[in-house]
Amino acid sequence: MTGYVQDVAALARKDFLLELRTRETVPAMLLFVVSALVVFHFALPATAGESERVAKGLLWVAVLFTALLGLTRAFVAEREQGIFDGLVLAPCDRSAIWLAKALSVAAFLVLAELVAVPAFALFFTGVDAVTIAALALANLGIAAVGCLLSAIAAASRTRELLLPLLFLPLAIPIIVGGVGASVADDPGRYLAFLGLYDGIFAIISWASFEYVVTE
Amino acid sequence: MIRARSLTKRFGEHDVLDRIDVDVPAGGFLLVTGRNGSGKSTLLRLLAGLSAPTGGELELGVERAAIGFVGHEPLVYRELTALENLELYGRLYRVPERRERIGMLLERFGLWEARHQRVATYSQGMRQRLALSRALLHDPELLLLDEPFAGLDREGADLLDEELSELARSRTLVVSSHQPERVAALATVRLELT
């Protein structure tokens, strides 16, 4: 057990180090999420009253596509430099590779949201604590499912093209839970639903990652 | 150590390896020869467990943790330094006295001075030497080297010669090469792929 945690820590540390060195993913996500919010402003015909609710939905769209941007980059180094072989050869449990990657993607997503939420509040309307909680739960689900699918897409010929196709149908429940928590009168059940989603999909992603990376 | 019976690997409709039989006792040295595209790399990948055979049997006398592998790619992150890469693998393989071992290997392969440089700045020869250090890091019982001399400068090749004759005394080795003269003298088993 401690060995597993050590493996995950070593792998996640490597991902942060890589990002710190290359500065490719996080700045792109930050810029993207702000740009998207600006685009949404112009895409949203102003009708007083309703527009706040609609805007909250758009926040979730922005977060989802920003996450997709990060997920597309998740396994780029491993794929382009053939390092999957090195990691698969190592005696660690393969699921540790997934868990470390999911943790780093979730962390990058949190960074993007640290900019996105204040920007959203500035441009549109304030964000309540429930929405923040929903974002935290959604990050976990997005990172868990997304990293598994990103590893699948990395092994395909179409790569960046395939990931959104694989991911979006699975992300619909996250959007339902997130938007529901943001706008509904009884956000509790939507938060519970997000938690349920995280639990179920984290378990099957964790259990099935090994099958995806071994040849 | 290695026992393969009618080992077959097929990609699509193309037989890359067709019913290979080979035995390597513990401490043996298998030299795999053959022209490019004859399946040398595929065989080594099968032995490393990176690829599953389409047919036949393959028995290995060691666990995954006791295999060292050098392939076409150095299997290190280009944007990390040599030290950071070896640190990562050292942790994953739970190498005892990691720092000392890494320092010793970097020293031996002439990379100590460059240990804080990103691998992206390395020459081809330096990368290959780093790949060798990575493969030897956890003191593997079985060492699989796919064209280890490829891209190696003269100095590095001499170093590898020395290293191989040293290792051949205590380890099981599988080396593939399309110019086998360098290591022919060490080989105890030979396999010619066509």
Add this chain to the structure above:
Amino acid sequence: MLLLASVALAFWWVPDDADQGFSQRIFYIHVPAAITAYALFGWAGWKALRLLWRGDERYDLESYTAIHVGLMWGVITLATGAIWAKISWGVWWSWSERQLVLFLILFLFYSAYFMLRYSVDAGPQRARMSAVYALFGVVLIPVSFLAIRLAENFIHPVVFTRDGPQMAGSMFLVFCLSLAGQVALAGALYQTELAGKRLDSRLRELRRVLA
């Protein structure tokens, strides 16, 4: 397969529904089609699980075929659902029709499954990745259903309630007949398709041996 013909005949025999009149008849195609599609997706998931468990590549072909046929039934469900929506509400698409929305999501999901298969070279890795994705599909069905339920307001008449079918005996009989017919047809198609795909791979094998 004759079962299906008998169902078509029974179309004229069932009494009209009290509320919805003639339009209700498409129910006898729509709902069994949906159930058949679920069954096929479930079967595909089961075969996918077997593949991951046992590593036998024939399960890959079986899982793939089941999804192939399942997607056909998914399209039938979507089409008949759209017709039903048109007759009932005068629109081709209604977001308040739960099952229709679910099938749209499943249609997108399993179409992505095909994209995945086409963009990865055949081999054990593709088999395993497809199997993992097929398993995700089985989990996605109830999760999406719950999500749609959470997301919607209720307009659609629910014929089945927890008390069991509230249909006249003859209606229920026709429903079951249609379900049996569709399942049989899907099963037959699955077998044919599977045999075709197996023959195809054997032919390729033969050609390889001869070459």
